[in-house]
Amino acid sequence: MTFPVITHHGGTRGVTGSCHQLHLDSATSLLIDCGLEQGADARPDSSALGFDISGIQALVITHVHLDHVGRIPALLAAGFRGPIICSEPSAKLLPLILEDAFKLGISSEPTQVARFLQVLASLVKPIAFADWHSVVEQEHLQCRIRLQRAGHLLGSAYVECDVGTCAQVRSTRVVFSGDIGAPHSPFLRPVQPPERADVLVLESTYGDRLHPDRSERRQRLEVAIDRALADLGTILIPAFSLGRTQELLYEIEEVLHHKGLLDTSPAPASDDQVNWAQLPVILDSPLAQRVTQVYRELHQYWNDEARQILSEGRKPLGFAQLVCVDSHAKHQQVVNYLKSTGRPAIVIAGNGMCSGGRIVSYLKTMLGDARHEVVFVGYQVRNSPGAVIQASQGRAGESQVILDGEMHVIRAKVVTLQGYSAHADQAGLVAFASGSGRAPESVVLVHGEPAAKDALRKALQRRYLRDGWRCEITVPE
Structure with missing residues (x-):
């Protein structure tokens, strides 16, 4: 098997439950998001973890919506005690979101809530945007990550993973989009596409539509x-x-x-x-x-x-x-x-x-x-x-x-009222996936309904064909 390899533990059947395991070798991996399946996507026991945690060196969070972090209580219950890496704003928001979810879904007993939050706080490791951070340093294997603003909500990020071995001249860059935001959002700075992506795991929530003009x-x-x-x-x-x-x-x-x-009238308002x-x-x-x-x-x-x-x-x-x-x-x-x-x-x-x-x-x-x-x-x-x-x-x-x-x-x-979607539309997703000036070697479409993924796949193919770029686009089951 040629590494890195990606296993999907959610986010492939619909628009919730994002959870992706990046296998760096046969015994070492990272987890990108650990989200809860919700609504029509949810399996009977959707809050259960559903996979083996051995070898997972760290959990990297793109943002703190429950469909990206809601299975963290199950992850900790399974014994995970590695770092939970996220942006600095996400580190502030994550305890609020998970405390509320823990009370509603697991237990509102104060001692249990406090114990969960204490363990969570000991694991959360905030890192600055745009700085590389080493997560695996072994003699024959290195992996570093970088968070870049995704424009979805405050603290949201896409994750760049640089994976290399001593035998490789050039590292492999795997990018996980998380949820990419739409333009003209209050508070949020605009999204900058990744400068390089060999493999791009791309959300497709609105891959089949264009949003109305948000500027007004x-x-x-x-x-x-x-x-x-x-x-x-x-x-x-x-x-x-x-x-x-x-x-x-x-x-x-x-x-x-x-x-x-x-209002320049000094008179008070009438009844x-x-x-x-x-x-x-x-x-x-x-x-x-x-x-x-x-x-x-x-x-x-x-x-x-x-x-x-x-x-x-x-x-x-x-x-x-x-x-x-x-x-x-x-x-x-x-x-x-x-x-x-x-x-x-x-x-x-x-x-x-x-x-x-x-x-x-x-x-x-x-x-x-x-x-x-x-x-x-x-x-x-x-x-x-x-x-x-x-x-x-x-x-x-x-x-x-x-x-x-x-x-x-x-x-x-x-x-x-139209224009309030927090997700990029098809044009925004295509721009994100082609903004580096060349196509990734591979694009993996997740986090979308089948029709949205199919429409985005065709839009990406048209864009890459226009510029003479080759790219394999896959939709995991």
């Missing part, structure tokens, strides 16, 4: 807010705690700042007019609040535009109108207050699919009132409550949805 999405959000608040209703935005929530807060602050600059200076933005998710605090602390990793906003004295993740709801009792108070007063507000609450979490309380209270509006900014899994609500767009009063076992008529307005 803040303006589209402003229009949606204006339209909803014209009826003095509440805007409900279902969103996941990590990444999407922080982007929304950033852009809502931009909208509020823009409105403040435009039938929204007072933008008084409009509460309610963040109702304890995990999202903890993640947002970490995002604030990591401002040195923000892009130039976001840091310029900070230098002007603005607080895109901590503006005055932001109201954070922590306890369940306070959550119920806010729901009842909005119901009884009818006061306009913007509410961001989890979860993003409306299948659970605090957003459900708001939906049960407000879906039946046409003054309110549900704004979707993310993909809705088929047959989820969120998908049912989204499908009612433009048919107010004609559809129903089951929430907590009860049927609710959907009279609220429903809108879907």
Whole structure:
């Protein structure tokens, strides 16, 4: 067998469960991500590890979404005690994400949670972006890795692995894309394609489509807010705690700042007019609040535009109108207050699919009132409550949805805002896979549905053929 060789322990049947083992020789390997299978991808015991850990020298994490890190508790339970290497922002975020997942999926018993977090903290080894780091130094085998920004969420990276032996004149460069982000994302610096890749393991989530122009999405959000608040209703935005929530807060602050600059009238708002200076933005998710605090602390990793906003004295993740709801009792108070007063507000609450979490309380209270509006900014899994609500767009009063076992008529307005995908589209993926000026020797397509992988494979073939490049493109089963 010719090394290096890659074994896939997830991420090949769909868009979740990313976990790839890079075998450097017959006894030595690295693990790139250790993700949980979710939704339709999930096997009956999807949280189980499912593979032998002997010989794994280190786990390298691309980013901290659960479909890339959710099996880490199982990895530690199997006895892994090697380093968990990730970017410095990911090292701050990982305990928050895994603590929440551990409590929900394994145990909320404080002693067990504390023990898990203690072991995790002892293993996490943050490294700086763009610096090479040696992970294997043996007499006849060397491997070093480098993390580069992937633009998917704060701290996300793609992984470059340089593998060599004494017998080789030239090392082999294996690149794992993780999840590549789309352009024009708040906070995030743009993705730079790898300078070299002999083997590229490439995600294909949106390999079969092109995204709408993202550069004007803040303006589209402003229009949606204006339209909803014209009826003095509440805007409900279902969103996941990590990444999407922080982007929304950033852009809502931009909208509020823009409105403040435009509002030159000294007179207070009337009863039938929204007072933008008084409009509460309610963040109702304890995990999202903890993640947002970490995002604030990591401002040195923000892009130039976001840091310029900070230098002007603005607080895109901590503006005055932001109201954070922590306890369940306070959550119920806010729901009842909005119901009884009818006061306009913007509410961001989890979860993003409306299948659970605090957003459900708001939906049960407000879906039946046409003054309110549900704004979707993310993909809705088929047959989820969120998908049912989204499908009612433009048919107010004609559809129903089951929430907590009860049927609710959907009279609220429903809108879907495009441009909020955190994944690169087909054009972005092709640019990433060809940005070095030559094709890899091999591209392995993972993390996508079959149609997306097939479309991306054909797009890559066209691109490489155009420039006369040869490349083997494979889709593992």
